[in-house]
Amino acid sequence: xxRQLEKMMATEQQKNEERVRQITQKMNMEMLCQKQEMxxxxxxxxxxxxxxMESGFQEKANQMNWEIQELxxxxxxxxxxxFTEFEELDHVEERHLxxxxxxxxxxxxxxxxxxxx
Numbered sequence: 001x002x003r004q005l006e007k008m009m010a011t012e013q014q015k016n017e018e019r020v021r022q023i024t025q026k027m028n029m030e031m032l033c034q035k036q037e038m039x040x041x042x043x044x045x046x047x048x049x050x051x052x053m054e055s056g057f058q059e060k061a062n063q064m065n066w067e068i069q070e071l072x073x074x075x076x077x078x079x080x081x082x083f084t085e086f087e088e089l090d091h092v093e094e095r096h097l098x099x100x101x102x103x104x105x106x107x108x109x110x111x112x113x114x115x116x117x
Contacts, residue, residue, distance in 0.1 A: 005103070006104070009103060009104070027082060031082055034078065035075070038075045042068060042071055045067055045068050045071065046068065048064055049061050049068070052064060
């Protein structure tokens with residue numbers, strides 16, 4: 001009974017670790033894609049701004065500068081959110097390990113007590 005419980009817990013822990021690994025990998029890929037997209041948008045805006053400035057459209061160039069700053073701000077906010085999500089993911093793993101340790105401790109205590117299975 002004890003060994004079956006330990007085997008079940010080990011299997012469950014492996015599944016959870018694999019899920020965390022897959023989620024982390026997916027988040028990294030999404031972050032990379034988003035960063036590449038943001039860089040392409042930024043490059044496009046910078047080229048458009050340079051063309052406007054050369055053409056004498058200072059007002060439009062200022063608007064483009066504001067848009068570029070907004071893109072940078074949004075990119076920074078998105079990176080901060082992802083960092084927070086990674087921290088939360090770490091806490092989930094910590095809670096799982098805590099629960100796993102508590103189950104093992106309880107199982108060990110029960111095996112020492114007469115009349116328990």
